[in-house]
């Protein structure tokens with residue numbers, strides 16, 4: 001991501017990545033492995049243990065979550081690679097001004113939530129390794145400094161993460177899991193640990209989906225080749241690493257250390273002693289590099305969102321957006337410790353909000369032309385003035401789907417717990433897509449169809465206003 005700091009195709013003026021700027025398969029495998037070989041998935045496995053999942057159940061929940069995400073991510077990546085545009089810029093064409101502004105808020109908010117989680121986790125690990133304390137202060141400082149790679153386009157840490165820290169971490173977690181499997185009695189491995197939180201299996205799969213969800217897939221895959229199955233190797237390797245191996249590693253961390261839900265730091269220290277030859281400094285280095293790297297991705301998402309709205313202001317530069325996003329991330333990071341079950345909240349919103357928008361955009365681009373004969377051109381990014389006011393069927397579909405998802409995951413302010421509503425993230429995406437297909441098909445043959453569907457001014461049918 002660092003290499004994109006100079007020209008990142010994030011504004012309306014130059015928003016389509018040309019074909020000669022597309023990257024190799026190799027680049028994407030390395031990028032996705034770095035994102036997957038991370039602490040989010042160790043933390044997920046740790047939480048599964050605390051919810052009383054056996055090792056097999058934990059790995060099963062992670063793997064099923066990966067399959068569900070894959071079914072969403074393949075068309076989402078294709079949307080990016082065929083249009084060459086960021087998620088936020090695409091929403092201008094597909095959702096109009098109101099929809100694009102709302103999508104931008106969600107991009108910034110969800111990614112800031114993830115940034116806050118990751119830097120709080122890093123401060124917790126420092127505390128576990130060295131007893132530093134001051135977790136909120138340390139994590140806010142990290143959030144301010146963390147913008148540096150996106151701001152200056154440093155490639156160093158991304159390269160170090162890709163070629164040194166991620167491979168080292170994978171070997172270490174493999175060693176941890178194998179050592180744990182060979183030294184822990186069979187009954188303990190097969191048994192369900194005494195859990196302290198309730199997380200039904202389907203809800204657990206939903207958390208895995210949220211943990212691997214980005215929602216802004218077009219941002220990264222707009223640099224890929226425009227072929228539907230082209231991302232498969234990158235996804236497959238990343239899922240095997242993150243949602244299988246690292247989930248098992250996190251479960252093993254909890255099992256071996258005997259630590260509870262809120263003691264991830266001491267558990268980390270324990271496994272560094274157990275399987276990294278007690279090299280606390282090495283445990284600290286891989287934690288810093290990998291958590292900073294995943295947050296490079298989160299800042300990138302925030303910046304692309306911000307650039308959609310701010311990028312064309314006279315005199316505004318990308319680095320202004322970077323600084324603004326660092327301030328927003330720092331505020332979220334400061335507030336994060338006071339949010340109850342912060343990880344679950346961020347993963348839950350992540351699993352429903354942005355993906356519903358992405359699914360509607362996929363239906364609009366890949367299904368609607370076949371269903372209705374209406375094709376929305378997206379070869380250029382409309383200016384804010386040229387963009388329509390709104391794609392009303394699109395907005396209604398996203399609002400209803402996200403409302404359902406928030407209820408199903410127990411996120412509404414008046415809910416004490418989540419109802420048993422199935423695999424809510426997947427149901428939410430299906431609802432968004434089906435509703436949009438039905439509503440768009442219903443309006444497609446009527447007068448003013450292109451206006452109601454939010455086609456930009458230049459693209460409306462003759463007679464539509």
Ligand SMILES: O=c1cc[nH]c(=O)[nH]1
Nearest residue numbers: 114211212213214294
């Ligand atoms: O840090 C993370 C992890 C998963 N998904 C995100 O968008 N960010």
